[in-house]
Amino acid sequence: MSAGQLPRWVDFGLIPALNLIAAFFVSGLVVLLIGENPLEAVEILLWGSLGYGEGIGFTLFNATSFIFTGLAVAVAFHAGLFNIGGEGQAYVGGLGVAFACLALDRYVPWWVTLPFAVAGGALFGAAWALIPAWLQATRGSHIVITTIMFNFIGAALMGYLLVDVIAKPGSMQPETRTFEDGGRLPLLDNLIPGDFFGTSQVNLSLVIALICCFLVWALIWRTRLGYEIRTFGANPTAAVYAGISPVRITIVTMLISGAMAGLMAINEIMGAQHRLLIEFVAGYGFVGIAVALMGRAHPVGIVLAAILFGMLYQGGAELSFEKPAITRDMIIVIQGLVILFAGALEYMFRPALVQLFSFAGAPAGQAD
């Protein structure tokens, strides 16, 4: 039978591990294909991302963004929704963060600006998820398609605003003016003694990201709303039986999801770039899909997956420096392979494992 039972550790441990190994194995083949040594590449990658303080700092900086976009995808997953629009929601979220920073940075210290920036990023990100959510809930328009469309609409909107409306006066660059100190989050390097993180941009957003992880965990597994979200995602019929409104859950979940994506801008805009600039999301919204898939939509898993991808991005940069043949595009390839094996081919190894385990478990002669 197809729905064979497997031990829990196989379903939650062995299968994801096999999928990941398959993804990295094929990645190794790609490295071989371009004439480099995969083992050497792994070594450079590991050293570049974890071998010294600055490398770790950059790894964590990347991971911060991935935690936010990963949480965005994961929250929606729990309600059975596929939010592929994290990219656009993060981009528009940047606008909210920038508005707060531009309005306040000259008058107040950063810790006064921060709550407004967080609210702005979350609000704008959520707003960008609202229309797709509403259309899905009330008119049945497929949320995958509408969120893709909203990524592009968001990109056009932001392009227009940055070029024609809020660009720094007298500049041809599609970006706002640089924030003053009141619009800049402190770097972690400045908060801890010594110079551990070097010039890396890891900043206070990491703490905010970890707080969000906790909040999402609490929301999903400890609140009544989270209970409703999970019920709706796992069994929509049972949700109706339990008196849960599908419309309300769809919209509320997507708002939370969009808000999480929007907060990614805190790290990039307020934490690192200190100005709103064109295409600052740079595909990190899509990475959230890989992070959420790998992290099995659990905050702890997401933190681990985000660090892994943070390593890939930082180590990959180092790798492309050491081995020019292996450009940073290698990271995109690995990402694609992870999504392929951990997501689309999730169950590829399962039938074989079911056979293996039922074979091992069943006494001989019972095959009849």
Place this chain on the structure above:
Amino acid sequence: MTPAIELRKINKSFGPVHANKEIDLVVEKGSIHGIIGENGAGKSTLMSILYGFYQADRGDILISGEEVSIADSKTAISLGIGMVHQHFMLVDNFSVLENVVLGAEGSARLAGGLSKARKELKRLEDDYELRVDPDALIGDLPVGLQQRVEILKALFRGAEILILDEPTGVLTPAEADHLFKILEVLRDEGKTVLLITHKLREIMAITDTVSVMRRGEMVATRKTAETSMEDLAELMVGRRVLLQVDKKPAQPKEKVLVVDGLNVVDSRGVKVVKNVSFDVRAGEIVGIAGVSGNGQSELLETLAGIRSASKGTVWIDGELIDLEKRDVNAASMRQKNMGHVPEDRHRMGLVTSFAEYENAILGHHNDPRYSNGMLLDVAGIKETARMEIEKYDIRPPNPLLKTANFSGGNQQKIVLAREIERDPTVLLVGQPTRGVDIGAIEFIHKRLIELRDAGKGILLVSVELDEIRALADRVLVMFDGSIVGERAPDADESELGLLMAGVHGEAK
């Protein structure tokens, strides 16, 4: 004469379920052969084996005297077997003609095949009085005509044997009568018809021979002319030992549930509950008997607030509830102290991927007893779950275990415990012991009687007549969306069976 179909010792299991046991069957050419049995008796499985949808684990199939192996539907079709499935296998946005030729187009280009098919369709129409507009879209046709297209599909492929699986389930009585005329014409033209049904009236009206299946076994084959409905009803149900439930006579008190003129229309626009009125008193169990698909499920779901009614009123404990209103939902009905054990625990009553304790509050998660403001009181919920596990002897006694890993009986106890322990005024119960082992059945029955004796009103829907007779204090029989009669639970079994089959019914 060589029989059209001969089955020898057919066996088929799905996991632990032995759906077909040592089935022997002989179907004469040019006859209408009925196969009758209760839900889950194994009729559909047997026919799916014949049509190549499943392979038998063991046994032989002979078609016109020749042993064959039917690996897929394609083989079945080439052997001259056609099947009209219970759920039509039609493409809604295709025309009749396109549906008929699908898979038998003739050539790579459609034009030739289509015009040939149009002629052939015309001939079939004339020969068998199967009139349908070949250019009409399937989605625009009433179900009766859609079924006719299914028959045409089979005949177009040269079917000599036609299997119909519960063909009248979706038809009005007039449409059903028309179908029977068509089947008679087919027989007179030399075709063999296999009719799968659980309706006695149809068997008596149309078949030449009838075989009875019960719990995966073929228990009898009779000439229809030499048997009677009573006879068949008994064969179908079997002389089962009545489940003994220790119960005192009921002491009904005030009316806690009153249903007046309830009508429900389903998503297809079909009226599934027709003008149903009844009441349930505190301290009694009212059973609704009937073959599944006669509106009981919809009735139950409407009272639970899951479906909305098109017309009708309901009083719970004297309070009027307007079921047509939009703000009625499962949560608002629960607030009126209406408990609900749904018919299908997997689809509706449980989230099987949740831990046991999480299912202990499904539908009651907004109850202040289980929450602190926005937060769930997880410790309290686990405590409640533990208490219920102990009280209902749910095994294994682990509230953290994933619900899917409990046996059917224990899963049902989880649902039952949840709904009973919320102390409902009225409890709606659907199929409480479906897929449940004997031990758990006894336990569940006892609990329901206890609840009754505690002065609650219980509305019980079950397709198991035994269960209704064992538990209910009054029995209402539902047929085709209406309540066709009320009987005492110790009424003659065959009389109840006939009512359930839509015979002797006097619709209220």
Place this chain on the structure above:
Amino acid sequence: MFETYLHTMILILDSTVRLSTPLLLACLAGLYSERSGIVDIGLEGKMLGAAFGAGAVGYMTGNAWLGLLAGIGVSIFLALLHGFASITNRGNQIVSGVAINFLAAGLTALLGQSWFRQGGRTPPLPKEGRFQDIELPFAEQVETVPVIGPIYSELLSGHNILVYLAFAAVPLTWWILFRTRFGLRLRAVGENPAAVDTAGISVVWLRYRAVIACGILCGVAGSYLSIAQSSGFIKDMTAGRGFIALAALIFAKWKPGNAMLACLLFGFLDAVAIRLQGQEIPGIGDVPVQFFQALPYILTVILLAGFIGKAIPPKASGVPYLKERT
């Protein structure tokens, strides 16, 4: 005055045709896949992969046709990957599409850099490595005939073969879909795979053929970008065209004739945006170029919301087929 207007109009329409071509090919590709019930958001990736394959082989062999063949080959490979994930393994079709987009974006840039060392692009193709514009007969002679002359010689004539191929693919697709056995079965399997299965037809094989057809057309679409419209592959050169094609497919309600109109409309918007960059529209004023860029997506969302007609996808799309107990 009229002459200038006509000339401007013809120029815009001419670039509309050029810009619509890759959209149209990709849109028809998606049509085959989605009509069979396989949702494909990986059109972008397949196009990009094909553009790279065609550019690389076109450069190395100096033969446009070999380039096209390579482009189609790459695209079919990616399509089969999608098929393996979504048909054989019954995986999530959206996730598979996302993965293919990532794979194509990464691999093309990576291999491009590794093989050609020009920042992920191929070197400029030799003339023979590209598809050349074709002059239709008498284009030169009739050029001076008023109105019709310029329309014929500038708008209709002077495109490369892939443009004509793309527009010829529209009636061909219509014919395949509605006039052949394969088309009938394809449409049926996207609506009700169980009906196809019980009619004795293999659902799996039918869907594989559909994704292969999708691969072929995406291959042509991508090749057009690198070896017909421009002379070589550039990193990320599809720039979202696969998604516009997807939008066009929805906008066209999965019909070939509509697909052509939708792609022409979206191509026209693109052409106008390029033309109007920095110019004012008389009577309206300055319309930001981004508005035209976003318009295809906005229109599609409005359509999806059911405010202008209703876009109803094939009923079985996105749902893996599993034989069930009846």
